Amino acid sequence: MRLPAPYALACVGLALSTAACTLLGEVNPSEEDGGSPTEESFEPVLAPRLLEEMDLGDKIGQLMVLTAQGTTAAENAALIETYRPGGLIYFDANLTGAEQIASLSAGVQEIAAEQGAGVPLFLGIDQEQGLVARLPVGTSFPDAMAVGATGDTGQAVLRATTTAAELNALGINLNYAPVADVNTDPDNPVIGIRSFGSDPALVSEMAVAEAGAYAEAGIVPVVKHFPGHGDTDVDSHTGLPVIDMPRDEWEAEHLPPFRAAVDAGVDAVMTAHVIMPQLDAGTDPATLSPAIIDGILRGELGYDGVVTTDALNMEGVRQDHTDGEIAVRALEAGVDQLLMLPDPAAAVAAITEAVEQDRLTEERIDESVLRVLVLKERRGVLEADPVDPAAAEAALSDPAHAEAAQTVADASATLVRNESGLLPLAAGARVRVEGTGADRLAGALAEAGLEVVTEGADAVVVGTNGARGSAEQSAPVEAARAQGLPVVVVAQGGPYDLEAFPGVEGFIAVYSSVDVSLAAAAGVVAGEVEPTGTLPVDIPGADVAAGTGLGF
Known part of the structure; x- marks a missing residue:
């Protein structure tokens, strides 16, 4: 694609690398090239100028997203001053209340503005909702699998838009969500209900809808975990999963959501720490695999985002x-950004x-830095x-947000x-x-x-979560049935719990243990919800x- 005139001038005037100039041309089609001044034809002005002002230390800093320290900006000052990172990620230990979180965000941004080229931070968080939700305040939505069960992308948009409004109020500008993994293994220990489901088409629609809603609200979405973590029985936080799946099976079942995200121009994609021998015969996980990241994600799929x-640290x-x-x-x-480096000093020294x-050229560094700055x-x-x-507190207390969560x-x-029409139970049962x-x-x-x-009792309602193989969770169901009482199981994790209760009269899946679920x-039990x-x-x-899904 021909480089639009403003960027041709920028590259000449700012002495950017050839690769960086090429990147600018590829991500910014001009109206002359058939584009229009829309999201797709966004034309950065500040990013190339900032890159030109940076020394190598500044550039390496932009490649790092470090774990925030403590609960105040002051506790992060040394970290920001030393490494000039591209971003920080918040965890539970950093967060106590709405005003505190917003103050932390404002403070670290002020410190960042005084360092090096003065580039503001990505302030990120894992606020997937449901199982993975770091905020101690705000609205709790059900997990992604619940959204998948609705079959309605409007519910995905509602969840993402509401979450984005709260993140904006807290000064958080990036969310490590949505999960685009297709959960095909019922025993998956790390994905499960974090996934929208096992149908690649459904997951594709929901992931793209959520990512688009976040981006429209000004929150950077990060689609994860490429090339797919949905068919693992090992948690990559504690071990190294190996997915020895034929490539054609991977392409049919696990690639579609990521392909859809790339086609939609999603802001960022996160890699997975999984080994896939059919995609790369080497021994490194996908995160470190040129064949998978540069070869498939960049080359075959054509992804040029972050x-x-x-x-x-996993x-x-x-x-x-x-x-x-x-x-x-x-x-x-x-890869462009290195998340949660356990030893930032070692990383800076090694890079x-x-x-x-000349193992890494500065031109290669420029490519990644420019992607980060453009985003x-x-x-x-x-x-x-x-x-x-x-x-911040008022924004997170909006009654419409709670209504949205209950709607989903x-x-x-x-x-x-629902054997013998057990549900709904009669009023006052x-x-x-x-x-x-x-x-x-x-x-x-x-x-x-x-x-x-x-x-x-007229009936027994038993809550479960991961009941397969759990004698403790099976016991109350068996005891109630032994008494001749009808049982309604409410599965708050994966719906796979049904396998543990082949003869249960009633079974409701809500895919989450949050209050609204x-x-x-x-x-449903009382007949107030269809x-x-x-x-x-x-x-x-x-x-x-x-x-499968029954009505009354």
């Missing part, structure tokens, strides 16, 4: 190399040495107004079994509640108009197919 690693990527060598290999593979020895400019990070800590939860509730989340579930049932009792389940969800995954051990 690629970030998954956390580099055991799945630290099996065979030092922390410094891992940083260099990730950049060699085609600097690699440049000095920061596109999402308004470079010229963002300081967040207002005093306004109600739409996800899936009635999988007496129920005994046991199992996972029993206290909160009992409260929700009482709120829905049922009488919660300890004796003399328990309220949705209670609503179950409209359908299974987004197969339940192999119960011979129940995806798409």
